[in-house]
Amino acid sequence: MARTxxxxxxxxxxxxxxxxxxILEANVGSALAYGGDDLTQRLRDVVADVFEHPDVSVYPVxxxxxxxxxxxxxxxxxxxxVLCHDTAHILRTECGATSLLGGGAVMTGVPGPHSxxxxxxxxxxxxxxxxxxxxxxxPSVLSLTCPTDYGTIYTPAExxxxxxxxxxxxxxxxIDGARFANAVxxxxxxxxxxxxxxxxxxxxxGGIKNGVMNAxxxxxxxxxxxxxxxxxxxxxxxxxxxxxxxxxxxxxxxTDGLWLRLAEQANSTMRRLATGVEAAxxxxxxxxxxxxxxxxxxxxxxxxxxADDVLFYRMSDTTVRLVTSFQTTIDDVDEVVQRFQRAIxxx
Ligand SMILES: Cc1ncc(COP(=O)(O)O)c(C=O)c1O
Numbered sequence: 001m002a003r004t005x006x007x008x009x010x011x012x013x014x015x016x017x018x019x020x021x022x023i024l025e026a027n028v029g030s031a032l033a034y035g036g037d038d039l040t041q042r043l044r045d046v047v048a049d050v051f052e053h054p055d056v057s058v059y060p061v062x063x064x065x066x067x068x069x070x071x072x073x074x075x076x077x078x079x080x081x082v083l084c085h086d087t088a089h090i091l092r093t094e095c096g097a098t099s100l101l102g103g104g105a106v107m108t109g110v111p112g113p114h115s116x117x118x119x120x121x122x123x124x125x126x127x128x129x130x131x132x133x134x135x136x137x138x139p140s141v142l143s144l145t146c147p148t149d150y151g152t153i154y155t156p157a158e159x160x161x162x163x164x165x166x167x168x169x170x171x172x173x174x175i176d177g178a179r180f181a182n183a184v185x186x187x188x189x190x191x192x193x194x195x196x197x198x199x200x201x202x203x204x205x206g207g208i209k210n211g212v213m214n215a216x217x218x219x220x221x222x223x224x225x226x227x228x229x230x231x232x233x234x235x236x237x238x239x240x241x242x243x244x245x246x247x248x249x250x251x252x253x254x255t256d257g258l259w260l261r262l263a264e265q266a267n268s269t270m271r272r273l274a275t276g277v278e279a280a281x282x283x284x285x286x287x288x289x290x291x292x293x294x295x296x297x298x299x300x301x302x303x304x305x306x307a308d309d310v311l312f313y314r315m316s317d318t319t320v321r322l323v324t325s326f327q328t329t330i331d332d333v334d335e336v337v338q339r340f341q342r343a344i345x346x347x
Contacts, residue, residue, distance in 0.1 A: 002339075004309040005332050006325075007273075009209075010179070010291060012311075013325035016211030016262055019249045023213065026248035034239050035060075039247040046254050047219055050246070052192040057226040059218040060246040061238040064089070064178040065215045067204035069097035070236060072141060074229045075172045075202060078103030080140030082174075083125055083166075087115045088145050089176060101236055106137050114287055115150035116158075117142075119165040126169050142166035146183050146194070151292030153183045156193040163199025165202040173199050178206035178216070181263035182290035196221040210285050211262045211326045215246035262326035266291035269328040276337030277322070281344040291324045301343040308339045 006012050022044040031037035040060070048056045061067050069091050076082055082092055082098060086109035090098050099105055112121045122142060130136045141164060147153045154162070163173045175195060177183070180203065184191055195203050202225065206216040220229055233239055240246060255257045267290050274288040277295055299317045306314070313321040324333075 002309045003335065004311060005336050006327070007310065007312045007322040007336065009313070009323050010266060010325035011209055013209075013211070013327045015213045016258075016326055017211065018258055019211055022248040022252035023101055023245050026244050031244050033241040033243070035243040035247070037244040037247065038257055039244045039251055043247040043251050045219070046251050049222075050191055050254050051219065052190070052193065053196055053221055055221075055223045057151060057220045057223070057229065059220070059229055059233045059238070060215045060240070060243055060250060061218060062214060062216075062240070064176070064204060064208065064216050065094045066095050066236065066238055067206075068094065068143075068176050069101040069219050070229065070232050070238065071174055071202040071204055071218045071220070072098045072105065072143065073102040073232055074225045075174055076102050076105040076107055076140045077138075079134075081108045081137035081251070082141045082143050083108050083110055083117075083122060083139050083171070084143040085115055085117050085145060085148065086111050087149050088143065088257065089149050089178065090143060090145075092149075101232065105140070107158060108139065109142075113146040114152045114154055115145075116154060117144060117162055119161050122162060122165045126165075131169075139169065141169055141172045141174055143174040143176060145178075147290045147292070148180045150294065151288050151290050152287050153186060153289040154189060154194075156198050158188050159194060159198035159200065167199065172201045172222075175200050175203045177203050179209055179237065179263075179290060180205050181210050182267055183261040185260045185263040185291050186267050195219075198342070201225065202340045207250060207259070209325070210253075210259060210266070212249045212253055216248055217250055230343055263291075265326045266324045266328060269330065269333050270324040272330065273322060273324060273333045273336065276333065277340045280340040282340060285319065293322050295322065297340075297344055298347040300347050304343040304346065305339055308343070310336055310339055
């Protein structure tokens, strides 16, 4: 039987060994609960250091959805709307979590090429708003997904231009960074340049898709929001009593560049995979900036690949999504490319 190769999602990957070690090392003796422990205190300092921002506040939570909904609830009034791309995870795939935790705040989708917003699109949405009209939600936050749900990224200059457009009407700016490490690694930029220096107020910093077991992190760059976030995180049940195990992972994740090394494995194996499947005859449907590719190929080839134990999402009869992770190896990629070659050649 052929070896099973996992390309469904980076969520399907396991826990990075370094992060499992961090959990075990934290499992000694006892510690104060609810974030009063030393590791959680250290986490704030590590994040302040990595993001070069002394006044940062941090909130470990159990999922990317929680990070987004809580961060946005602090940034957006209940009558407000969050402008985001049409394809944004907060709009399409979080079942209205932001509206629930945001007291009724809504998401407004804005189109843009390559699943990314452009200043002109945001400007058009702002121009079309009936400001001050109580019959209409008032745009209050711009949320960028970086990387996007379709594997593309924004540069620091692009984030800066979008934030500047948003500021013309007083909007705050949030990044859904469920795969933020992949973006920072691909861009080779500083985390500060891609966030607060470009005008971002809060970041949902993913860890789970990149080797962390059970912690993502809200990173808030705006001290005025810290108190509100503290209560919101508690009221939604995200102040874990044994937070030290989440913090232990996030401290290790962000120390000595581990988060970027894990992302590098996912990004570089994806580059090799995308090149290989394209050479095998598949058509790539997205710009491959990080660890995700969408491809079109004959339906019969997709049937064959599934029969061949390649695990991926079939988006339609003739399209697939392939995602690499920190666990994907060059051997995995080369094996999958061979299976693509055989499957497509047989059609
Ligand atoms: C871009 C993006 N944001 C947020 C999330 C939400 O993360 P979670 O599934 O941990 O709630 C995901 C999950 O796939 C995602 O892809």
